Amino acid sequence: xxxxxxxxxxxxxxxxxxxxxxxxxxxxxxxxxxxxxxxxxxxxxxxxxxxxxxxxxxxxxxxxxxxxxxxxxxxxxxxxxxxxxxxxxxxxxxxxxxxxxxxxxxxxxxxxxxxxxxxxxxxxxxxxxxxxxxxxxxxxxxxxxxxxxxxxxxxxxxxxxxxxxxxxxxxxxxxxxxxxxxxxxxxxxxxxxxxxxxxxxxxxxxxxxxxxxxxxxxxxxxxxxx
Numbered sequence: 001x002x003x004x005x006x007x008x009x010x011x012x013x014x015x016x017x018x019x020x021x022x023x024x025x026x027x028x029x030x031x032x033x034x035x036x037x038x039x040x041x042x043x044x045x046x047x048x049x050x051x052x053x054x055x056x057x058x059x060x061x062x063x064x065x066x067x068x069x070x071x072x073x074x075x076x077x078x079x080x081x082x083x084x085x086x087x088x089x090x091x092x093x094x095x096x097x098x099x100x101x102x103x104x105x106x107x108x109x110x111x112x113x114x115x116x117x118x119x120x121x122x123x124x125x126x127x128x129x130x131x132x133x134x135x136x137x138x139x140x141x142x143x144x145x146x147x148x149x150x151x152x153x154x155x156x157x158x159x160x161x162x163x164x165x166x167x168x169x170x171x172x173x174x175x176x177x178x179x180x181x182x183x184x185x186x187x188x189x190x191x192x193x194x195x196x197x198x199x200x201x202x203x204x205x206x207x208x209x210x211x212x213x214x215x216x217x218x219x220x221x222x223x224x225x226x
Contacts, residue, residue: 091159098204137184166191
């Protein structure tokens with residue numbers, strides 16, 4: 001396995017298993033340890049710091065690992081290996097496994113937004129009309145209720161969703177502030193239109209809502225909320 005840098009500065013880990021090649025994020029999703037310094041037996045990749053493990057053919061977590069690795073399509077042409085960039089929508093945990101027509105329809109709703117460092121994506125009390133998927137950069141959250149503010153305690157990586165109140169009927173207003181810590185690219189998607197699409201595809205809708213409930217529980221636990 002070898003770490004390399006793609007256009008735009010994206011760090012990638014390229015690994016071969018037999019005659020097949022795979023590309024993943026170069027840093028461990030746990031605490032950003034370089035995965036190229038880990039242990040690899042041809043089938044399982046193990047981070048050397050906290051022993052998180054992944055199936056090299058799928059990026060699926062094994063053992064202690066709690067998150068999958070972000071994967072990138074690979075094309076082999078002669079002696080050259082090409083890693084193909086993918087949209088954050090395809091990497092979004094919330095949307096994995098939904099039908100292709102529904103994913104295409106949600107993709108058509110997405111609007112790209114380039115934000116400067118310090119830009120506020122949304123603030124307390126703003127209408128919760130849209131949700132976001134992080135394409136690149138970093139976003140920080142502050143949660144507020146009854147005049148009390150506290151950091152949410154987590155950062156996001158490519159493909160992660162925030163502003164998910166737009167997908168909940170009972171949350172018409174924001175209870176958090178989301179601020180870009182560095183230049184960031186976001187996908188902004190209308191929540192009401194997305195819900196209408198999911199209502200027409202009940203199987204995909206069930207998958208999204210089940211993952212959304214897990215996402216909310218995970219983020220609230222990270223922020224220390226009860």
